[in-house]
Amino acid sequence: xxxxxxxxxxxxxxxxxxxxxxxxxxxxxxxxxxxxxxxxxxxxxxxxxxxxxxxxxxxxxxxxxxxxxxxxxxxxxxxxxxxxxxxxxxxxxxxxxxxxxxxxxxxxxxxxxxxxxxxxxxxxxxxxxxxxxxxxxxxxxxxxxxxxxxxxxxxxxxxxxxxxxxxxxxxxxxxxxxxxxxxxxxxxxxxxxxxxxxxxxxxxxxxxxxxxxxxxxxxxxxxxxxxxxxxxxxxxxxxxxxxxxxxxxxxxxxxxxxxxxxxxxxxxxxxxxxxxxxxxxxxxxxxxxxxxxxxxxxxxxxxxxxxxxxxxxxxxxxxxxxxxxxxxxxxxxxxxxxxxxxxxxxxxxxxxxxxxxxxxxxxxxxxxxxxxxxxxxxxxxxxxxxxxxxxxxxxxxxxxxxxxxxxxxxxxxx
Amino acid sequence: xxxxxxxxxxxxxxxxxxxxxxxxxxxxxxxxxxxxxxxxxxxxxxxxxxxxxxxxxxxxxxxxxxxxxxxxxxxxxxxxxxxxxxxxxxxxxxxxxxxxxxxxxxxxxxxxxxxxxxxxxxxxxxxxxxxxxxxxxxxxxxxxxxxxxxxxxxxxxxxxxxxxxxxxxxxxxxxxxxxxxxxxxxxxxxxxxxxxxxxxxxxxxxxxxxxxxxxxxxxxxxxxxxxxxxxxxxxxxxxxxxxxxxxxxxxxxxxxxxxxxxxxxxxxxxxxxxxxxxxxxxxxxxxxxxxxxxxxxxxxxxxxxxxxxxxxxxxxxxxxxxxxxxxxxxxxxxxxxxxxxxxxxxxxxxxxxxxxxxxxxxxxxxxxxxxxxxxxxxxxxxxxxxxxxxxxxxxxxxxxxxxxxxxxxxxxxx
Numbered sequence: 122x123x124x125x126x127x128x129x130x131x132x133x134x135x136x137x138x139x140x141x142x143x144x145x146x147x148x149x150x151x152x153x154x155x156x157x158x159x160x161x162x163x164x165x166x167x168x169x170x171x172x173x174x175x176x177x178x179x180x181x182x183x184x185x186x187x188x189x190x191x192x193x194x195x196x197x198x199x200x201x202x203x204x205x206x207x208x209x210x211x212x213x214x215x216x217x218x219x220x221x222x223x224x225x226x227x228x229x230x231x232x233x234x235x236x237x238x239x240x241x242x243x244x245x246x247x248x249x250x251x252x253x254x255x256x257x258x259x260x261x262x263x264x265x266x267x268x269x270x271x272x273x274x275x276x277x278x279x280x281x282x283x284x285x286x287x288x289x290x291x292x293x294x295x296x297x298x299x300x301x302x303x304x305x306x307x308x309x310x311x312x313x314x315x316x317x318x319x320x321x322x323x324x325x326x327x328x329x330x331x332x333x334x335x336x337x338x339x340x341x342x343x344x345x346x347x348x349x350x351x352x353x354x355x356x357x358x359x360x361x362x363x364x365x366x367x368x369x370x371x372x373x374x375x376x377x378x379x380x381x382x383x384x385x386x387x388x389x390x391x392x393x394x395x396x397x398x399x400x401x402x403x404x405x406x407x408x409x410x411x412x413x414x415x416x417x418x419x420x421x422x423x424x425x426x427x428x429x430x431x432x433x434x435x436x437x438x439x440x441x442x443x444x445x446x447x448x449x450x451x452x453x454x455x456x457x458x459x460x461x462x463x464x465x466x467x468x469x470x471x472x473x474x475x476x477x478x479x480x481x482x483x484x485x486x487x488x489x490x491x492x493x494x495x496x497x498x499x500x501x502x503x504x505x506x507x508x509x510x511x512x513x514x515x516x517x518x519x520x521x522x523x524x525x526x527x528x529x530x531x532x533x534x535x
Numbered sequence: 536x537x538x539x540x541x542x543x544x545x546x547x548x549x550x551x552x553x554x555x556x557x558x559x560x561x562x563x564x565x566x567x568x569x570x571x572x573x574x575x576x577x578x579x580x581x582x583x584x585x586x587x588x589x590x591x592x593x594x595x596x597x598x599x600x601x602x603x604x605x606x607x608x609x610x611x612x613x614x615x616x617x618x619x620x621x622x623x624x625x626x627x628x629x630x631x632x633x634x635x636x637x638x639x640x641x642x643x644x645x646x647x648x649x650x651x652x653x654x655x656x657x658x659x660x661x662x663x664x665x666x667x668x669x670x671x672x673x674x675x676x677x678x679x680x681x682x683x684x685x686x687x688x689x690x691x692x693x694x695x696x697x698x699x700x701x702x703x704x705x706x707x708x709x710x711x712x713x714x715x716x717x718x719x720x721x722x723x724x725x726x727x728x729x730x731x732x733x734x735x736x737x738x739x740x741x742x743x744x745x746x747x748x749x750x751x752x753x754x755x756x757x758x759x760x761x762x763x764x765x766x767x768x769x770x771x772x773x774x775x776x777x778x779x780x781x782x783x784x785x786x787x788x789x790x791x792x793x794x795x796x797x798x799x800x801x802x803x804x805x806x807x808x809x810x811x812x813x814x815x816x817x818x819x820x821x822x823x824x825x826x827x828x829x830x831x832x833x834x835x836x837x838x839x840x841x842x843x844x845x846x847x848x849x850x851x852x853x854x855x856x857x858x859x860x861x862x863x864x865x866x867x868x869x870x871x872x873x874x875x876x877x878x879x880x881x882x883x884x885x886x887x888x889x890x891x892x893x894x895x896x897x898x899x900x901x902x903x904x905x906x907x908x909x910x911x912x913x914x915x916x917x918x919x920x921x922x923x924x925x926x927x928x929x930x931x932x933x934x935x936x937x938x939x940x941x942x943x944x945x946x947x948x949x
Contacts, residue, residue: 317766334765338811348916350800350823351748351892352731355790357916362801363787369780376769386764387776388813390806397752397802397821397859399919404804407811409764445811478765502762502771505813 125235125528127520132227133513139165139207139223140215150215150507154208154250154261155183155286160293162207166222166247173230175245178304179297181272182265183249183290186304189229190242199307201239201530202490203228203523204246205482206262210254214509216516220497221312222247224520228527239531241307248482249290255280258446263485266301302489308457308530309486312495312523314511316479318502326518327472328496329461333484334382334411334476335418335450341368341429345438347394347402362392362401364436371428372408375421382476383412383421413450413476451484454491457526461495464525470518479504495522539649539942541934546641547927553579553621553637554629564629564921568622568664568675569597569700574707576621580636580661587644589659592718593711595686596679597663597704600718603643604656613721615653615944616904617642617937618660619896620676624668628923630930634911635726636661638934642941653945655721662896663704669694672860677899680715716903722871722944723900726909726937728925730893732916740932741886742910743875747898748796748825748890749832749864755782755843759852761808761816776806776815778850785842786822789835796890797826797835827864827890865898868905871940875909878939884932893918909936 142165143151143158152159163185170177170187178186186204190196205221225245232239248266253259256278264270276287276296290296315321320328345359372385386409393403408425412418426442433440458474465472475496477484483492497519500510556579557565557572566573577599584591584601592600600618604610619635639659646653662680667673670692678684690701690710704710729735734742759773786799800823807817822839826832840856847854872888879886889910891898897906911933914924 315766316763317768318762318771319766319768322771336765348732349730349893349918350802351750351798351825351894352729352733352918353798353892353916354731354733354796355787355798357732357736360787360800362804363783366780366783366801369777370784373769373774373777373780382768384765384767384769386774386812386814387780388764388806388811388815389809390776390804390815390818392802392804395803398800398823399802400800401802401804409812411765478767479763480765502767504763504766506761 125231125524127227127231127517127524129517132223132520133516135169135223136215136219139219143209149212150209151211152207152209153255154252155289155293156255157293159208163295166207169226173226174233175229178299179295180299180301180303181297182262182275182301183295183297184246184262184266184301186244186246187226187229188242188244189233191233192238195241198241199305200242200244201527202244202246202306202309203527204248205311205313206248206251208250208252210252210505212507213505214507216314216509216511217316217504218251220314220516224312224523227520228524231524232528237528238533240533241531243527243531244304251482255282256286260480260482260485263482267485267488268302269485269488272301306486306490308454309483309490309492310457310495310523310526311481311483312519313481314504315496315499316502316504317499319475320496320498321500321502323473325471325473326498326515327461327465327470327522328475329458329472330477330494330496331453331458331474332413332476333451333481334413334478335415336446336448336480337410337418337422338445339408340443340445341406341408342441343404343438345402346400348400350398350400353400358400359437360400361404361438364432364438365390365404365406367432368428372425375424381412381417383417384478385410411478415449418450448480448484451487453487453493457491457493460526460529461493461522464522467525468521495519539645539938541641541645541931541938543931546637546934547930549583549637550629550633553633557623563626564623565625566621566623567669568666569703569707570669571707573622577709580621583640587640588647589643592713593709594713594715594717595711596676596689596715597709597711598660598676598680598715600658600660601640602656602658603647605647606652609655612655613719614656614658615941616658616660616720616723617941618662619725619727620662620665622664622666624666624919626921627919628921630728630923630925631730631918632665634728634930638726638937641934642938645938646942651942652947654947655945657941657945658718665896669696670700674894674896674899677896681899681902682716683899683902686715720900720904722868723897723904723906724871724909724937724940725895725897726933727895728918729910729913730916730918731913733889734910734912735914735916737887739885739887740912740929741875741879741884741936742889743872743886744891744908744910745867745872745888746827746890747865747895748827748892749829750860750862750894751824751832751836752860753822754857754859755820755822756855757818757852759816760814762814764812764814767814772814773851774814775818775852778846778852779804779818779820781846782842786839789838795826795831797831798892799824825892829864832864862894862898865901867901867907871905871907874940874943875907875936878936881939882935909933
């Protein structure tokens with residue numbers, strides 16, 4: 122199985138080339154979904170797909186697919202789909218998403234050049250608006266593709282800049298004619314940088330991603346009384362800031378005390394009136410809870426709710442919550458995960474099973490097809506940042522594992 | 536001693552009249568120091584001082600004094616000074632400061648009308664920029680008057696709106712010619728609303744303020760790592776937001792566990808990057824510590840510093856602090872405080888000794904003269920807010936206590 126290997130110069134060269142498209146005057150990489158700079162990235166990707174001799178298809182939500190269907194007798198089989206996204210956050214790194222898209226294309230070109238005859242078509246795709254910076258929700262293109270959101274509703278989304286996604290896609294020439302879901306995948310595989318520190322810390326080059334955490338996002342609003350910091354005795358205070366601080370420390374203590382992979386994060390915080398000598402009358406913050414097990418995630422949500430009730434009573438404050446997002450955990454396909462482990466072993470590479478802590482297009486595609494992901498190390502766990510980095514050797518290794526798994530899943534029966 | 540009483544209609548009428556000056560289109564009371572609206576308030580005050588037959592004096596920092604010096608033989612004695620301020624915060628109540636100024640004038644007019652012959656001049660003053668909203672620091676006029684800040688330096692202060700205080704005072708006609716401190720007070724008494732909840736809760740109409748809390752203001756900056764909320768295990772986090780929350784809960788636990796009047800408040804808080812799915816890399820917050828005892832205040836500062844070191848180590852974050860303000864506690868004059876208690880008892884009013892939690896001009900004047908304050912109840916402890924309220928009966932009672940104390944301190948020797 123290891124007689125094929127990808128063209129490392131071509132893959133690494135394209136990664137750098139795509140990473141140079143969409144730089145602002147300060148050399149920040151910004152390719153927000155359906156923007157002028159993302160159009161340039163899309164155009165480059167389509168050029169490469171055409172250059173590889175594949176068919177290009179764009180659907181109504183702007184997802185781009187390069188379709189390789191070399192054998193007439195298998196052209197009607199469900200395709201194996203590889204993919205990710207090429208839109209970015211503001212001031213992004215060059216690997217998030219792009220690596221999976223370009224490695225998918227690279228795998229197809231390698232197999233094509235080697236005369237491989239797959240048992241079904243192979244498709245490399247780039248999904249629209251995975252990052253969700255300009256239009257909410259994130260992972261929109263794959264969500265629509267998997268039937269989780271109506272395409273017309275998605276196209277009507279108003280962006281943070283007041284634009285309408287459908288109009289922007291038409292303007293940049295990527296409002297395609299295919300209905301999302303027009304190709305029903307036989308399976309879906311996404312190669313991605315880890316965006317976390319585990320593989321690097323453990324010195325393991327390949328992550329066989331067996332599941333993806335469930336995500337619970339809530340906004341918590343606490344209301345107390347804005348009184349004078351000097352004249353109000355401690356016993357008479359209704360301090361919304363203190364109540365918020367108690368919730369943060371509770372979540373951390375609970376996560377530390379458990380043996381589970383549960384993570385809880387308070388990333389946003391606002392105090393009102395936010396004055397040095399005024400007790401906060403209002404604290405608004407977000408809670409991000411994640412767990413690969415749905416029952417445990419429900420338990421964590423319940424524990425938070427119970428603690429909020431305790432704090433409301435003890436601190437004499439009013440607490441309300443608003444759900445911002447909720448995704449159940451996803452379990453990836455055991456067969457593909459095992460194939461990733463086997464391919465790694467065959468190439469003499471260590472691998473480990475792991476959980477994806479971040480959301481990915483694979484999370485959506487798992488609704489309609491057996492899916493899995495392959496991770497490669499992220500130096501320092503850094504992502505969504507120009508410091509995002511994966512060594513060339515790991516990028517090459519990951520793409521070759523993808524290649525081997527694709528071969529295995531499309532090997533003609535003997 | 537109770538044969539004099541103030542003219543309640545005159546005092547209450549003037550309070551309401553002054554409270555109507557400086558209203559914006561939304562009926563918000565805004566008389567920022569040296570502004571056009573504050574000029575109107577100053578003009579009205581000067582009219583009342585002149586109407587009462589007193590001499591008007593304005594010093595270089597814009598402090599206004601109404602001087603009653605009825606007896607030639609005592610004209611060179613150090614005057615008893617009464618006062619407060621008439622500048623306001625944005626969207627203020629009508630009592631903060633104005634009550635002390637107008638009650639001081641009312642006391643003089645009452646004594647004058649009653650033929651009282653004081654043993655020394657009596658002065659009612661309004662100090663410039665007590666609130667510090669437009670120009671920092673607050674309590675500026677009294678600080679300069681007491682020699683704590685050079686007048687030229689104060690006049691050069693640039694405001695939040697880019698104006699220069701000295702130019703603004705000249706523009707509104709209140710850049711006077713007297714050197715601040717030109718009248719060295721025999722004593723200073725300031726009548727003020729409590730701006731806290733204690734008197735109302737205890738049903739006591741008069742506070743004999745025996746001291747004023749020391750204030751320690753610091754800005755704390757905590758720096759950690761901005762990592763992904765989903766992919767970063769708890770054990771690998773350097774969470775600046777969590778570290779900040781631990782400090783807030785520590786300060787509250789410490790204040791609750793102690794038997795002292797120490798208060799600690801975290802009023803301002805900012806997270807960076809303040810994104811729902813990113814561990815905060817930076818948390819910036821303020822700590823307001825107050826205690827009437829300097830040794831205890833030093834202890835609280837030391838305890839905070841020690842805890843910050845603990846948190847920095849345990850959470851692997853970098854913590855720095857910046858001092859924003861530091862005032863030592865002030866002990867008021869025991870004789871005047873006793874006189875307030877005696878005057879209350881003589882009028883059949885309950886009083887209690889108490890600590891001022893807020894800063895006041897009396898805090899500065901205590902540097903150059905025996906000083907004290909008299910508090911009246913604030914409904915709900917509310918201040919710096921249109922809901923600021925003190926019932927008429929309490930306003931009248933407080934002014935009569937001031938009257939009696941002034942009489943006692945200026946009674947000609949028998």
